[in-house]
Amino acid sequence: MSLPVVDLLVIAGYLLGVFGLGCWFVQRSRTTSGFMAAGGRLPGWAVGLSIFGTYLFSNTFLEVPGKAYGTNWNAFAFSLSLPLAAWIAVRWFVLLHRNSGSISAYDHLEKRFGPWARTYGLACYVLIQLVRVGAILFAVSLVLSTLTGWSHTTIIIAAGALVTIYTALGSIEAVIWTDVVQSIVLTTGAAILLLLMLFDMPEGPGQAVRVAAANDKFSLGSFSFYLTVSTFLVPLLYGLFENGKNFGIGRSYVQRYHASPSTKQAARSVWMGAMLYLPISAAFFAVGLIAYSYYQSHPELLVQVEAQVAQRAVDAGEAAPVMTDTAVGDSVLPEFIVYGLPVNATGLLIAAIFAAAMSSIDTPRNSSATVTLLDIYKRYLKPDCGEHESMAALHMSTAGMGAAGVAVALALIGTESVLDAWWTLSGIFSGALLGIFLLGVVSQRASRTAGLIGVGAGLLMILWLSLPRLENTSIVSLSASLRNPLHEHMTIVVGVLTVVLVGLAASGLTTKNSAPI
Template identity: 45%
Template sequence: MKSLPFIDLVIVLAYLAGMVGVGIYFSRKNTTADQFTKASGRIPGWAIGISIYATFLSSNTFLGVPGKAFGSNWNSFVFSLSMPLAAWVATRFFIPFYRNTGAVSAYTHLEHRFGAWARTYAVVCFLLTQLARMGSIFFGIALSLQALTGYEMSTIMIVVGICIVLYTVMGGMEAVIWTEVVQGVIKTVGALVILYLVIAGMDGGVSRIMDIGSAENKFSLGTFAPDFTQSSFWVVLLYGFFMNLNNFGMDQNYVQRYHTTTSVKEAAGSVWLCVYLYLPVSLMFFFLGSCLYAYYQSNPELLETIKMQVATERLPTGSQEAIRGLAATLVPADYGDKVMPHFMVTKVPVGLLGLIIAAIMSAAMSTISSGMNASATVFSVDIYQKYIKSDLSQKESLRLLYIATTVFGLLGMLTGIAMIGVKSVLDVWWMLSGIFAGGMLGLFLLGIISRQTRNAEALTATLIGIVVIIWMTFSGQLPGEYAYLRNPLHQNMIMVIGTLTIFLIGMLLTRLKRKRIAEREVILDNK
């Protein structure tokens, strides 16, 4: 660990000040709740597309993806390959639906279809998903900056969190979008700089990296066998499709942006722009992880330093002998998230380091700020105005949004602090999002596709789906004598099975109900 050089510290502070300055600038426009949540529908589609791209390109991508590629292979890239299909479904069906309804909340429709319980359930799932997302991103940025500055991870989260809260609360959705446009550019340039430095520092360049990666099977997309018990190609593809469909189709972060454009065409174009940008850039991050693997395999003395660091963190009171013994047992998956921060500390020159830190911070700030704004909007529309007070004045609505945005930012920060010590930030995020989002997406698809499904069938299907999700999530902790009751599928299948369970059972119950009604009508006609 080391103190940040003065010039890099100046760059980082200038970046933070700039973000807060954007919030101050746009704060003058926030005179209504509509302006705060939808920017009054005046944002161009290209800016929305870059902002959605910036939200996808979080610190989980910036740090977690290279760490994942370093520790295993390109299996997780299949998640990105599923994006075009999910985007097609969203632009074909969901975006026109939202624009026609005009509701700023993605979950108002569920109450119209199934009752207040459906809306409340989806809102709770969304808010829990947002806390998991924001927490994992806070954790990811603190993990990196701790290696660069030596400060405690909790301290880093608090400082960054305060800056995010300030510009998000002051500037509203318009500040969020335009700062994300800037952040999307900064984080992409930062990743390109790191990739260049890794390749330039590697003897043999790209050809040597390809040789090492091929020999170690680092470019594999996973087994193509129909195996759903491990992270196969098909497991990640299915998970990616359902998760991206949840993102594009019913995540408030994205639905809220659709209302900031001037037309359905602009909103759909913003989604496709995000896909066109994210696919090649996510591939670049996986390649960066493979480059780092080859680099450290070629420099084993640097690798030993990382292993000792990880072992020391796991055994803070252990003897040197015990720490060395643990370090010798570590595999790449155990320290993948530490590799890029270590490379930045030791190999990135002064001046560029500040730019890259700003890129990492922007990767975190863009996703957290949009999550805060969306969470505050959902809380205001779907909880406070629904159950507490519906007739809010413009001043009261704005005050509520300011308070809710601040509270959700602080809760996300506390969630990140609680995650300190986890093994892989990307794995944690995937697991938590799959748990919370599975039931929500299944219910939403049921409401959109099956027009005959009513409250009773939807509620029954949702309750069964929740039981299935809980079983799949926690059955692995059952003792040995109940091993036959454990979930045999990979954890990423929780999202898939949970969604399909609610949707298919709802469809089945609807069909059975229609059949009973038809039989009853036949009997009455015969009488």
């Protein structure tokens, strides 16, 4: 399709504004401290909005409404885990990282368990973030190509170059302040969608609630204690451990703790990010729920969406899917943005999707550059490098991460199954990383050997739990007796607990080399 000139101007104006804002901070990023932690001068509320913006990446904008459309509110239990995860982070993680004396999250792991732990941590982070950036660029290209008619390659290269340049020039301060703007734009976009669909219901806004309720769309899932299906408890536990991983060992989060002027401000930023996301997450679920009612009340529009879904499958050389709610859920919102919005609003919503994508890409690039300098260059190559050389390493690694992310996104065009396999494998390693971090937090007696034993046991457990997903990507083939009976979201829960419990047990059999926290 061809966008109206007004919409194109809105998109261009927004992108230029964000780029200019990022470049505004170039004068404050001429030192390593300014580049990596903004000199510790950013207010807690801005850091909190940045944390909030990181959660609201492009998949939240599109996948959450699609999930609510196709199923119900069961996945909202993930969001409900955030307050408890934030409390744990404020109670232990923020203080631990602020008192460590290092911006590196993995310096603590080396002090606690030895060089192997640091190397393991940084390798997991860099590889996961590399593919994460590529995956986000690829996902955004899929959506924006549908909305604008632009090619995937053009969108990926343009978005990747834009974010890389302002991140390299403006540092973490540029990242955080642009995240503030982008989180506001994204929230505004969600509100526009919500209101437009609500007031376009044939019988008024109340009809949206009635239709959704009649089809059990408000359900949070079963409140039983079964862990083999997605009961309410499963996404709640998954969210607690996944959010704990972000707050505890997520390099971009640890970097934000140091960007705040005090531990108190850093703690406030965690609470602000978590508590803002809770109602906004509910709003995105509401968007999906109302979209369901909207298309049920406009069957002629639903037929158009189904035709578009079928055509895309044919274009990709696949069989047209059975048109269930789940099959069309991810497509209803893009189709509504294209055909259901007035001029100007379409441009703003596309800008909001760009905002979500950039908010998810700029932080990994800055934090990966920090990891490259502190955990690789200074740790293994040149510990005594000066300020000028350090800044050169930060800029080069930012550019390198940007180029690599674009390359990954381009490579994913037409090969989505590769991405599924990678996310499964990366989950195996990152789950064990959270386990070793928690082991060091809960036990001062855990030795280096115990930590290594715990990680080994955790990796084996997570690998076994992940086998069904690997089977889906044709990497392995399993007999029924070997399949993990638990829901896939329980993988990180069981894996982390395995690392901690085995590590604690091994601590009773090993001595020495145990450094207190």
